[in-house]
Amino acid sequence: MRFHPDSDQTAIQDTVFGAVQDALPRDKLMAFLDADADLEPDSWRALMELGLAGMMLSEEAGGSGLGLFEAALCAEALGRSAAPGPIMGQMLAAYALSQTRNTAAREAFLQNVATGSVVAGLAFGGNGLPESWGVASEAGRATGQVRFVASASSAGVFLVGLKGGGLALVEAGDGVAVEPVRSTDRTRKCASVAFQDAPVQILFEGGDPAVQRVIDAALVLIAADALGGAQHCVDLSVAYAQERQQFGQPIAKFQALKHQLAIMAMNVEPARALLWFAAYAWDRGLPDASRAAAMAKAHICDRFAEVARDAVAAHGGIGYTWEYGLNIWFRRSVFDKSYLGSPALHRSRAAALAGW
């Protein structure tokens, strides 16, 4: 029995965290928030060079042969460092391409997506779940709109959710119009993407179990991002409390604040093992993998949203400023909680999956 990361897994996580720190010093991150670009090239390149996009692919397919557990540890590091870019979409597109029986699509795109030379945008649409997907596919052409696609302007391909619950790959270009939207989370700037008779490669038909696998992996990766973001909110608040002086002493000495910080930590640390289980269940293909993914997405994104609010409160005025940067994580908590289905939506799914 082993239910915590080993030193190799921890090292992978630390490497990813360090790569973002090195490639994206704070002033660069702050500048990216206000820029129009929806991809930050230096951190993106660093992460792609580490092989992040292909880490869940087998070694024969050019990947690292690792699982969702390792991918989730990396996603946690990205959440902690507020890494910009559509890395989750890239991982999922590479995974979907590696699993499809559409060999033409696989051969045409897998390698470029797995190495990151082509950026992949995640374009599920609706509330993230197949019942709500709305892009229609007919005679090899896709038509429809997806409202929120992260880094869409930089994307060369899109992993698109089809009406009827299938998944397809669409290339950017003719028949694809990208319209940036004002985005809450400026580290993951979104655009609305309209498809009009765009040539489409079907990866999975509706009802193919592979579709649920992709969705479940997405939920686990968002939960992992949320865990990392929440951890950062705790760490930042604890550090600030020790440094900020009021009434002639560090505010960390005040019991009211100590308890506030303890409650924040208690929201985050126990959730870690829930995330681990959800990733483990997916890797092992356990019967409750879908349910665990739904519970992890709902619970951990809720925790992140709460902790991010608490962090602003624990900081006082400086936490409310743009310059201090806490709002980067607050905005990421909004993204994680609302993207691909709200917590209540996934709890409702979890209730149904339990047979309640």
Added chain:
Amino acid sequence: MDLSYGPEAEAFRREVRAFLKTAWTPKGVDKAGMKDFVTAFRLKATEAGYLYRSIPKAYGGSEQPADVIRAQVIREEFARARAPMEVAGNGMNMLVPTLLERGSAKQKDLFIRPTMAGDYIWGQGYSEPGTGSDLASVRTRGDLVGDKWIINGQKIWTSQGGQATHMFALVRTEPDAGKHDGISYLLIDLNQPGITRRPIRQMTGESGFYEFFFDNAETPADWIVGNRGEGWNVSRTTLKHERASIGSAAVLGNQFEKLVEVAKEVQRNGRPAIDDPLIRDMLARIEGWVMAHRYSSYRIMSHAIADEAPGSISLMMKLVLTEIGHDIARAAQEIIGEDALLEPESAGSKGRGPEKWLDQIMGSLGNSIAGGTTNIQRNIIAERGLGLPRDFPAEHSK
């Protein structure tokens, strides 16, 4: 990552299961013979190495090397067969581990075997009416007169106080020393004229705790564990053991399952309550925490197997469990509706309907007090987990 226990553990499981099949045969044993049957069974299970694993053979234990997975397999298999494990209570959980670490040879000889046999039942004598979270402020006094300690004062919140035959107590024996350095850890026979016990009726209506009054009570001079003035340090050994045994994911899991069951049974707007989206959301919300607690327990166990420190998570488990208990209490009251207006029959009696959840609705409040109050737990997380400054200077406990 691997949640299975591995082939070695599964082989061990088969061994335990085979043992239980032949040794635990309570069918056909009548009520009068059950006590002897259980005693004989515990002896056999100890000889087989399944019970009293941390107790040396010299004191009647099975003296097995510490093995987290084997211990877990034994718990699972005994629970599955509904076979009794070790004698429960403060004696085995707290006193015996303390004696093994700090007791004299004579004390070990005198107390461990009868405690294991269930002949000595121990009450904890820590809290006093004026001494709750600030435990080191105890005022119950012990004076050495000749070869005896003469004890005067009051102890409170002693569980199993009705049956207890003995008490381990924190007593102020060095009034001129500092707060922490003036306390000794004394063992006391409770059946003597200088001691009066009285049940405390608690908010549930039951009396799960007792208070004890000491009026020139006596105990032999050598019934002190550790030296004079070392009682505070000695007691830290036992509190550690209590914390380790409080968080139980399996118990919580069962309780949550029962909450789901009652939501299926009870009607709400003419349908099972569990069909109501509000109730479904409430239950799934709680289950997020239940799962976080369960897998954190596995995480802590995994660290124990690897002989690594689990970090701050272990400081949080008691409070997480307490908070989930409150959430379950709130949800239960919503689910059972007006049945909450019924005072339930006492536990174990027949005909208990949904109103039995009142036990949980009120009992969950006890969890936020016992074993360190919720606010004290938050201090522990903040100070030891997050490294924030202490409210009070560090205790003289090293």
